[in-house]
Amino acid sequence: MPEHLRSPAHDLHRRAGEAFCLGPQTVGASSLAAVQIDFEDVVRRTVEETASGLLARSRWFLPDNRPMIRLIATDLDGTLLQPGGVLSDRTRATLHAVDADVVVVTARPPRFVQDLALTGTAICSNGAMIYDLTNREVTHAQTVPLDVVRKVSEALAEVIPNVGIAVETGFEVLSEPGFQGFGPKNPHRTLELLDHVFEEAHQVVQMLAWAPDAEVDHMMEIAREAVGQHVSVTHSGGLGLLEISPPGVSKAATLESLCNTRGIGKHEVIAFGDMPNDLSVLGWAGTAYAMGNAHPLVKQACTNHAPPNTEDGVAQILEQLFRI
Numbered sequence: 089m090p091e092h093l094r095s096p097a098h099d100l101h102r103r104a105g106e107a108f109c110l111g112p113q114t115v116g117a118s119s120l121a122a123v124q125i126d127f128e129d130v131v132r133r134t135v136e137e138t139a140s141g142l143l144a145r146s147r148w149f150l151p152d153n154r155p156m157i158r159l160i161a162t163d164l165d166g167t168l169l170q171p172g173g174v175l176s177d178r179t180r181a182t183l184h185a186v187d188a189d190v191v192v193v194t195a196r197p198p199r200f201v202q203d204l205a206l207t208g209t210a211i212c213s214n215g216a217m218i219y220d221l222t223n224r225e226v227t228h229a230q231t232v233p234l235d236v237v238r239k240v241s242e243a244l245a246e247v248i249p250n251v252g253i254a255v256e257t258g259f260e261v262l263s264e265p266g267f268q269g270f271g272p273k274n275p276h277r278t279l280e281l282l283d284h285v286f287e288e289a290h291q292v293v294q295m296l297a298w299a300p301d302a303e304v305d306h307m308m309e310i311a312r313e314a315v316g317q318h319v320s321v322t323h324s325g326g327l328g329l330l331e332i333s334p335p336g337v338s339k340a341a342t343l344e345s346l347c348n349t350r351g352i353g354k355h356e357v358i359a360f361g362d363m364p365n366d367l368s369v370l371g372w373a374g375t376a377y378a379m380g381n382a383h384p385l386v387k388q389a390c391t392n393h394a395p396p397n398t399e400d401g402v403a404q405i406l407e408q409l410f411r412i
Contacts, residue, residue, distance in 0.1 A: 186410050
């Protein structure tokens with residue numbers, strides 16, 4: 089029988105039959121009772137192994153071959169949220185209805201995420217912070233050493249004309265006057281000199297580098313070449329705005345660590361994103377969706393594409409998967 093047509097039951101009967109038929113060849117006629125014991129043992133072990141295999145598979149897929157999802161990892165801007173940072177009623181209702189953990193994975197700091205009135209966990213600042221949305225507290229933070237912040241700032245100033253630097257402390261953004269990468273919806277405190285930024289920042293969870301009229305993909309390539317050995321560099325689509333994290337820190341690394349503590353495998357994770365800073369998560373998760381409005385690199389990296397964020401794309405996919 090072709091291998092792909094064999095069922096667990098067929099295999100069980102084959103293996104048990106082999107054990108019974110081998111009995112007379114390996115033991116005497118007076119040992120038929122022992123043969124019977126061997127036969128029963130093979131049956132028992134085969135059933136156990138088959139059940140174990142089916143149980144393992146059931147954790148991966150539902151009966152109709154839909155993936156078994158235990159955790160939803162989603163970016164915010166351009167992914168879960170409508171333009172203007174709005175969480176639609178449809179998407180909010182869908183997140184409440186799904187039978188899975190929902191983890192926000194964003195470049196945004198906790199103070200922005202907490203205003204969305206979500207519960208659960210948020211991975212913020214591109215993986216540098218874990219924030220408990222329910223209790224409104226930071227449970228984990230990874231920082232960039234201040235001497236590295238200085239070194240990176242100096243190196244970027246040499247290769248990117250008119251670059252301005254800001255730092256995210258986890259509580260606020262401090263910037264030098266040349267940094268103008270934020271609009272009124274992203275308040276920050278501008279200090280007179282970059283040295284004053286370094287002196288006042290008690291910790292740095294993320295650096296920000298902005299240059300006027302810069303093409304951000306090209307700017308990212310230049311920055312990675314100049315400082316990639318010291319920090320992680322990415323962007324989330326802001327005009328001329330780079331996001332710089334501690335070395336080795338990414339959305340995916342922090343999400344993987346979080347999943348490990350919850351006993352969740354990557355095959356049980358579905359991820360949604362739209363920008364290059366989402367690529368690590370989309371590449372790690374068992375199921376990944378690029379948004380219809382995603383950056384070309386993200387669309388190219390993902391086989392699955394969701395409708396755009398303006399059409400509640402994340403909600404549409406989850407409604408299909410969870411039969412909501």
